[in-house]
Structures are given as structure tokens and as C-alpha cells.
Amino acid sequence: MNDKYYVGFDAGSTYVKSALIKGNEVIATKVMATGIDNVKTSELLLESLMEEAKIKRDDIAFINATGYSRRTLDLADDTISEITAHAYGIRLTAPKEAENIGLIIDIGGQDSKIICLDENYQVKNFTMNDKCAAGTGKFIEVIAQLLETTIDKVGELSLQSLSPCQINSICVVFAQTEVVSLVAQKKNRNDILAGMHISMAKRVSKMARKYKTKGSIVMTGGGALNEGLRIAFEDELMTDVYRANHPQFNGAIGAALIGQIQHEKEA
Structure with a gap:
């Protein structure tokens, strides 16, 4: 059975992410903008994998x-919830230094999730913020545009901050107004970005503190690629926060792994 491959899709509202695994090894990952036809997008991703x-x-x-539009993908043999997919994905994506993972912080483009795991990596509980863009990749993108930079650069720039600005608003609209005001005051861009990360970490950490766990904390989602944000979480939670391997594809990898387990049970 180990000679077979398994594919997982994480079909979001903005991007479709895909992963190909064999056994417990991630062979390939691909991502494309969802576009107006996510079925066609998933077919192109499968061909690319x-x-x-x-x-x-x-x-x-x-x-x-x-993912959000998983039930529309005709080529899928089955579907699974995002929370369960992320819990399984971490089994393959967790870095070696992270032991006994108890909490996943998933910072996606449209939502943020806190997933609490038991000692067997089963979901104990979770909290999702999908009603407000604050605490998500969209928030970072909006602020990056205001500060005339790109989302892939904000982490590095924020780490150069000497005096992070204070951003109090937890609403994206009001936070934008604060940032515009800080720009007008000639505040350093790096300090504004550092303040943004601190503000996000404070907001999401409130969800994380609901769950008492002695296990390691691992970040997934595109937000995990932002080193400034990861460090802000470490400072706020006062503990190590690790970055998952293939963080953007954790859900897709988890879906593929569940598919493998299910298929091998039925074989």
C-alpha cells in the first residue's frame, strides 16, 4: 500500500492549496488563486502535482x-472539516524541536483559528475568528498596502523596529485610521509594523489563553511565514512558538493524511 500516493486540497475563498503525500512524507505542494472556477483550479493543481x-x-x-469550498470539488473522493484536517496535518508538519504539541495557532488569509489537541493529537476544542479580518492575513495585507510595502516583507521590516508603535484598535477599519494617523505623525514604518504584529498577537492570544495546555505551540497558515508575527506571539504568550513545516499547506497535508488512513483501513 505504501507505493500509492494521496492528495489533499484546502479550498479556500481566495486560494486553493494542494499537497501530495506518500506514506508520511510530503512529496509536493502547490497553490493557485481560486479564481471563478475552483473546480478547474483544482484540476490544474492536480496535474501540476x-x-x-x-x-x-x-x-x-x-x-x-x-476548506471553505471543499464540497464543490468534483475530483475529491471525500471531504473533511478544516479543524480536523489541521489537527492531522500537524502530525507531518511539526518541526522536530516541537514536542507533545498542545496548541495550533493558524493564521490564514480570511480567519484565524486556535486548535487545542490532546496527547494523541485529537481535537479537544477550538476557537475560530472568521467574523472580523483583524488577526488574519488580510489585516496584514491591508496595513502593508497603506505603508507601501508587500506582505512578504513586513515580518523582516518589523524586526528592525526600535520603538514599536501602539495600535489599540481591534477592528481593521479603526486600525487603518490609527495607522494613517501614525504615518501623518512621521512614525517609522518599521515601528508601525511591529505595533501591528503586537496588536494581532494580543488579539489572537486571548483566544489561545482559553485553553490550558503544557504542550508545545505551533503556528500554521500563511501568517506563520511572518517571523515578526511569530516573535510577537512568543512575547505575548511568554513561551516558545514554533513554525510548522509547509505552514500554508497544513490543512491540505492533513486532508491527504486522513485520506490515506481512511483508504488503508478500507483496503
Whole structure:
């Protein structure tokens, strides 16, 4: 059975992420903008995964989908909830230095999630913020545009801050107004970005503190690639916060792993 491959899709409102695994190894990952036809997008991603791995469609035993629009992907054999997918994904993406993972902080483009795990990596509880963009990648993107930079640069720039600005608003609209005011005051861009990360960490950490866990904390989602944000979480939670391997694809990897487990049980 180990000669078969498994695919997972994480179909979000903005991007479709995909992962190809074999056994407990991540073979390839791909992402594309969702566009107006996410079915076509998923088909293109599947072709790209197979091309990179140099395999054929018959080599793939099972395709599983998660995410906002998972039920629309015709090529999927089954679907699974995002929370469950992320919990399984961390089994393959957790860095070696993170032991006995108890909490996942997932900072996505449209929402943020806190997932509490038991000692077997099963979901004990979770909290999701999907009603407000504050605490999400969209918030970072909006502020980055205001400060004439890009989302991939804000982490590095914020780490150069000498005096982080204070951003009090937890609403994106009001936070934008605060940032505009700080720019008018000629505040340093790096200090504003550092203040933004601190503000996000404070907001999301309130959700994380609901769960008492002695296990390691691991960040997933695109936000995990932002080193400034990761460090802000460490400062706020006063503990190590690790970055998952393939953090943006954790949900897709988890979906693929669940598909593998399900298929092997039925075989």
C-alpha cells in the first residue's frame, strides 16, 4: 500500500492549496488563486502535482478535500472539516524541536483559528475568528498596502523596529485610521509594523489563553511565514512558538493524511 500516493486540497475563498503525500512524507505542494472556477483550479493543481512527482493519475489512491469550498470539488473522493484536517496535518508538519504539541495557532488569509489537541493529537476544542479580518492575513495585507510595502516583507521590516508603535484598535477599519494617523505623525514604518504584529498577537492570544495546555505551540497558515508575527506571539504568550513545516499547506497535508488512513483501513 505504501507505493500509492494521496492528495489533499484546502479550498479556500481566495486560494486553493494542494499537497501530495506518500506514506508520511510530503512529496509536493502547490497553490493557485481560486479564481471563478475552483473546480478547474483544482484540476490544474492536480496535474501540476503529478508532473512534479512524475506520476500518473492511477498512482493516486485517494483525494480528500477540506476548506471553505471543499464540497464543490468534483475530483475529491471525500471531504473533511478544516479543524480536523489541521489537527492531522500537524502530525507531518511539526518541526522536530516541537514536542507533545498542545496548541495550533493558524493564521490564514480570511480567519484565524486556535486548535487545542490532546496527547494523541485529537481535537479537544477550538476557537475560530472568521467574523472580523483583524488577526488574519488580510489585516496584514491591508496595513502593508497603506505603508507601501508587500506582505512578504513586513515580518523582516518589523524586526528592525526600535520603538514599536501602539495600535489599540481591534477592528481593521479603526486600525487603518490609527495607522494613517501614525504615518501623518512621521512614525517609522518599521515601528508601525511591529505595533501591528503586537496588536494581532494580543488579539489572537486571548483566544489561545482559553485553553490550558503544557504542550508545545505551533503556528500554521500563511501568517506563520511572518517571523515578526511569530516573535510577537512568543512575547505575548511568554513561551516558545514554533513554525510548522509547509505552514500554508497544513490543512491540505492533513486532508491527504486522513485520506490515506481512511483508504488503508478500507483496503
